[in-house]
Amino acid sequence: MEIAKMIDHTMLKADATTETITRYCGEAREHGFASVCVNSCHVPLVSSLLKGSDVKTCCVVGFPLGAMLTTAKAYEAAQSVKAGAHEVDMVINIGAVKDKNWDFVRDDIKAVVEASKPAIVKVIIETCLLTDEEKVKACQLSEEAGAAFVKTSTGFSTGGATLEDIRLMRRTVGDRLQVKASGGIRTPEFAKELVEAGADRIGAGNGIVLL
Template sequence: MNVNKLIDHTLLKANATKDQITKLCNEAIKYEFASVCVNTCWVDYCHGLLQGSDVKVCCTVGFPLGANATPVKVFEAGNAIKDGAHEIDMVINIGEFLSGNYGMIENEIKEVVAVADGHCVKVIIETCLLNDEQIIKACELVSKTKAAFVKTSTGFSTGGANPRIVKLMKDTVGDTVKVKAAGGVRNKEELKLMIEAGADRIGTSSGVALVSDE
């Protein structure tokens, strides 16, 4: 298994500079990561830097709270695709989910998937704010859409991914969608545990350390 191809090389901090984004893209090319994951303002820039490589541009939508109105998320996703994004990582409206408004959640995901126009959509359910029963329900909702992945975390809330939750998610979705583990994967042992638990993709800002001896 080429572990490098499982990694979304991530930089989502508010104070990320153009030089840091350039470094991110250069590292992604060097280590042949699956993608760089950035905020939408950097999509066009990353698209230009990564042309001619196999590295995809992934970006976040409705990040990090998920509390944007649906039309805002749809516009943001569509604009990102126009700018050259290959993958969209969207955050569900967690408050609406916890209020039991499951139809709204499912429809919002479907609208983002539709505007992504065949590009990969990953749905962040922010597992640290949910109990096991709620995680299962959220995964089931994602499975009913045409999203490609369900993702554990933004990395900006109260916690990130852990192997037990990744396994719970994988057991719930089976082969219907893939699972992305993100938030707190910082060393090779954690990476190994996430993959063994069923993660198909890893979101991390520690990608270089995970795949090299540097």
């Protein structure tokens, strides 16, 4: 198992400096990670630093709450792709899930999927805030909206990835979508367990520790 190629080397802290982002890009190139995942303001820098490598530029939009206007979320995605992002990790509208406003949830995701083309979209469903029934529905709506991945967590809420959630998400999407585990993944052993449970990608704040 080539774990490095499954890791999104992630730096989403509010106080992340240019120096920190530059270091993450260097580490990602050195170890052959899947991507460097950053807040959208850092996309131009990351894209320029990763140019000519196999490491993709990934960013988050609607982060970390997912609770802004759909038009704003889609605009952030479109501008990020224009600036060089290959992958967009968006946060769903969690309140709309709780309201069972399924059309809104689906349309919110679809707007970002359409705005992000040709980049792919990973949908962060924030599992720690959802019931199992809501997790399943969020995964189904992500598939209907054309997303490429479903993802467990922002890492900024009350919990992160669990083996149970990865298994549930994998059962729900089958092999039609990919599954990303993120949040609280700090050991190689846990990363390996998550992959065995069905994760295709691992989002981690220190990918080097997982090697």
